[in-house]
Amino acid sequence: MAEAETLTEERLSGHELTAVETAARIADGRLSPVDLVRQLLARIRRADPAVGAYTVVLEESVLAEAEQAEQRIAQYGPSGPLDGVPVSVKDLFDVAGTPTWAGSAALRRAGGTPAAADAAAVARLRAAGALVLGKTQMDEFAFGTVTPGTRNPRCPERSAGGSSGGAAAAVAAGFGPLALGTDTGGSVRIPAAMCGVVGLKPTHGVLPADGVAPLSWSLDTPGVLARTVEDAALAFAALTGTDAPGTAHPESATGLTLAVPDDALFTRCAPEVSERVAAAVDLLAAHGARIERVSLPLVDLVSPAVSLIMAAEASAHHRRALLEDAELHPTTRDRLEEGALVPARDYIDALRTRRLVHRRWREAFEGIDAFVLPTVAITPVAHGEFFLPQPDGGMDVVPVASTRFAHPASLAGLPALSVPCGSPGDGLPVGLQFMGRPHGEQTVLRLGRLYETLNGGPWPAAEPVAV
Incomplete structure (x- = not known):
């Protein structure tokens, strides 16, 4: 029974x-x-x-x-x-x-x-x-x-x-x-x-x-x-096709050196994001991690290069849909049309920037096991929201605020892991991102499991409700 x-x-x-x-x-x-x-x-x-x-x-x-x-x-x-x-x-x-x-x-x-x-x-x-x-x-x-x-x-x-x-x-x-x-x-x-x-x-x-x-x-x-x-x-x-990982959870980050963006970059985050990520870094430090404050390499060049490469290649792939005047979503059409106007020299320059970013980010891992940073600079936005006020009084837009911290791993081709940061009772979801060396998936997974365990385990499944 x-x-x-x-x-x-x-x-x-x-x-x-x-x-x-x-x-x-x-x-x-x-x-x-x-x-x-x-x-x-x-x-x-x-x-x-x-x-x-x-x-x-x-x-x-x-x-x-x-x-x-x-x-x-x-x-x-x-x-x-x-x-x-x-x-x-x-x-x-x-x-x-x-x-x-x-x-x-x-x-x-x-x-x-x-x-x-x-x-x-x-x-x-x-x-x-x-x-x-x-x-x-x-x-x-x-x-x-x-x-x-x-x-x-x-x-x-x-x-x-x-x-x-x-x-x-x-x-x-x-x-x-x-x-x-x-x-x-x-x-x-x-x-x-x-x-x-x-x-x-x-x-x-x-x-x-x-x-x-x-x-x-x-x-x-x-x-x-x-x-x-x-x-x-x-x-x-x-x-x-590799062996499944073991079931043992790491108990500490002893022996690992983690790079954290300098405080200036955190001013471009929503306060609840920077506060929770800072608390997560403190938690990892308390369990053995050595923390180094760094400036992210070529950070101001990364997003423009990603955006230009993405727009040009997407427009090239979807050229037929544009030529046949397919009934695309207006935002999609605008982005594809913008990509079609990218000069070849600008696309080539963006690819050159990518090669430079590849090299500089790999050099940045000298003595570093992983970078720790927010996944997204903001919390989830209301449906239809596009413009966001910044702490300095300026304005941000959702696509830029969403991708600011994601683009470096994309352009440099690095492994990156996002885990829920804080607990469900803290408010809107926030992500903590671990970025590793090339083929360093096991390191970021180890760090993610450690933080997840120290933080009380994974978030439970939500119970969806109609609005």
Whole structure:
């Protein structure tokens, strides 16, 4: 009887389970993949109308996948580290049998041709045993920071961030523990920070972009959104074919040297952001980290170069949509038209700036294990909000304030991890970002897990409400 009660309790609380917990319970027979998927689908049907995380939920196919996984695991054991674990996929990745609309209402109205095969990253997740729940909302062509149509599950009157806003909202709302997104100028880390979840952008080029509709081919990077840092590490291991990480949590940061931006840069943050990030740095220092105050290399050149490269490459890729006068969102059209006007010499100069930034940021890691900085300079903005007052009396705009701290890792191709900073009771979500050396994913994941543990653990799933 006690065993039956335990099983029932686990089934009822499946949306609260992490990916690591889900995989372990499925592997030892305490949790049925079919029961879990049915529960999550019921939660999505009930709550997603208030969130708007999905463009399409693949109910029929994911249930069939869950049934196959359950039979396979019962007979042979788990086939991979994510066997039976549900994941959501940003609608920029091809999923076999489903059209890829890339967040575009114009493409959706046209219907689209179902993808013939999974994108490489999706195929790797399936090979690890993951079950694809559905495809998530995003800014049109991934060109934005707010994901129109998606509400933040933790504060529904505010943005979920973008462009992987639907993926972050799905994880935050308890629609599944993992989601696949893309990060070009911060599009995994920004919504992770806004929604109070974990976001990992790996080193550029580590994960394949085959089968992913490009925004900016020289900057695009597949990434992971997750409930916990340990979940992000598990998904990254599955995507790279490496061994899954151990379960031991680091107890201290002793032996690690962390670089923190000088105080002048923090004046460009909302007060609640700078206060919480400063408290997080103090917490890490109290547990053994050596802190160095630094000026970020070439910081004033980074965002202009990212923006110019992104605009020029996006416009080149979507030239046909512009020429055919497709019914694009006005903001998307404006950005693509601006990109079409970028002179070749300016694009080449931006690429040269990128090479310089690559070199200078790699030099900046001399004697440094990771940089610690805010993920986003602001808290989630109200829907439709664009202009923001700054502490010095000036004005900022949402895209600039959202990407200021995300762009360095994008332009330098470095791994970066965003974790929720502070506790849910502190107010609106804030992200803490760890930026590592090239291929330094394990260092940023270790630091993220340490901070998450010292801070009381991951944030719980939100309970979405209509507004």
